[in-house]
Amino acid sequence: MKTIPLIIAASIAATPALAQTMKPMPGMAAKAAKSGNGSGVIKAIDPKTAKVTIQHGPIAALGWPGMTMAFAAMPATLLKTVKVGQRIDFKVQVTATGPTVTAVRPH
Numbered sequence: 001m002k003t004i005p006l007i008i009a010a011s012i013a014a015t016p017a018l019a020q021t022m023k024p025m026p027g028m029a030a031k032a033a034k035s036g037n038g039s040g041v042i043k044a045i046d047p048k049t050a051k052v053t054i055q056h057g058p059i060a061a062l063g064w065p066g067m068t069m070a071f072a073a074m075p076a077t078l079l080k081t082v083k084v085g086q087r088i089d090f091k092v093q094v095t096a097t098g099p100t101v102t103a104v105r106p107h
Contacts, residue, residue, distance in 0.1 A: 033093050033094060034093070035091060035102075036061030036064075036091075038054070038057065038089070038092060039056060039057055039090075040055050040087070040090070041087055041088070042082050042083065043084065044084060045084060050074070050079065051071065051072055052070070052078075052079055052082070053068065053069065053071075054069065054071060054101075059092065069099070071101045072097075072099070072100045073104075078101060081106065082104055082106055088104050088107065089107070090103060
């Protein structure tokens with residue numbers, strides 16, 4: 001009966017070392033964020049939620065056709081540099097949490 005507690009204790013002690021040597025299985029690694037550049041027109045700005053709606057052309061790097069969609073803005077202060085109806089160039093990053101505009105350049 002004393003063997004079982006010793007085995008459990010040994011397993012617990014070895015766990016950190018084992019975790020350090022394990023490699024992720026194929027397909028289990030976190031996906032890297034994708035990014036691309038787009039051009040479009042600001043259709044709406046919501047400073048309370050830090051969201052901007054942009055009608056944009058195709059974004060080839062992401063495989064997106066032209067569309068109108070809302071993006072989170074990071075940092076939210078980007079929204080202070082644009083207004084509804086303005087043409088912009090922008091950089092978008094897509095992560096597991098969704099698309100985020102990370103840079104804006106008004107025309």
